[in-house]
Amino acid sequence: MSQKKAHEVESFLKRLDRSYPIVLIYGPDKGMVSERAERFIELTGLAKDDPFAVIRLDGDAIQAEPGRLADEAxxxxxxxxxxxxxxxxxxxxxxxxxxxxxxxxxxxPDTFILIEAGDLKKGAGLRGVVEQSASAMALPCYSDDARGIDATIDEMLTRYRLQITLDARTLLKESLGGDRLATRAELEKICLYAHGRERIGVEDVRDIIGDASAVSFDTIIDAMLVGNIGDFTRTFDKVINVGSSSFMILSAAIRQFQALQTLRYGMEVGGANAASAVAGARPPIFFARKKLVETALQRWTTASCGRALQRLQKTVLESRRNAALAIPIIRQTMIALTAEAARAGRR
Structure with missing residues (x-):
């Protein structure tokens, strides 16, 4: 079968292999797909902006006019x-x-066909055709794992002649990895911010990395999980006042409760304590949040997490039906959950 495993793609793209004139680059990480497509084009030696040598087509256009790809080829x-x-x-x-x-x-002859695609099911459709062909190659692109993120961080640090503390690297890895191009953009931003210094620290990462509202979202959700009503109301109102989306806060809350429910279920089934559950969490929990998550696990059971998720999902529907009242609807639900956590902490 003509396919490379995720860890073999980089070596394949180091030199042009003419025995595979048809190359499919696919996967959920759109940034990585785009980056690797650019690298394949570089291997061909062709200029992207040369209209006589590089013909651009869209997948939907080929669906509407199937003969066009064959004619061009x-x-x-x-x-x-x-x-x-x-x-x-x-x-x-x-x-x-x-x-x-x-x-x-x-x-x-003398024609390469490069196809960029999203996440494709194994063995089906386009991916199946390419994988079963002797003249085509399928190259998967999945979000960077810890090793891949470390390699990208090291590459950018070397380019800018910078070092990084262990804690700062840990925080960076927690914040990166969803999309290759986004990861590189964030790393470049922090390297430029630290220009003129030798080392990047935790505060540099907190100041620069990712969307500022995303950090605030974590603060809001953390306050809710442990029942700190004062911190919740202050941070929620602050984020809303600067124009951040209340729906994004709601989505972050759902994700956190899903993760908390999974950890709590492991405790209830396996008999582990909160500290052990946090230590064994995958992906790992950032060191600065470990104590807070342990506290949250002591205040929320699998059942109460399930009820919270049902309430949050219902709030999604209610806030969309009443868009003009979305903020107070979301705020009321989250305050109620914060109060529930506070009551659990007093038991």
């Missing part, structure tokens, strides 16, 4: 040399998969 270059057909936004378009299957059986 079999067109002879006006000036000779290699050509690249660059297909973007591919998903589950059946017509695209059918055309690629035909081209893979008899690839046109």
């Amino acid at each position: 079999n067109t002879i270059s006006m000036f000779g040399g290699d050509r690249l057909i660059w297909v973007r936004n591919a998903q589950g378009q059946k017509a695209l998969a059918d055309v690629v299957a035909t081209l893979a059986k008899d690839p046109p």
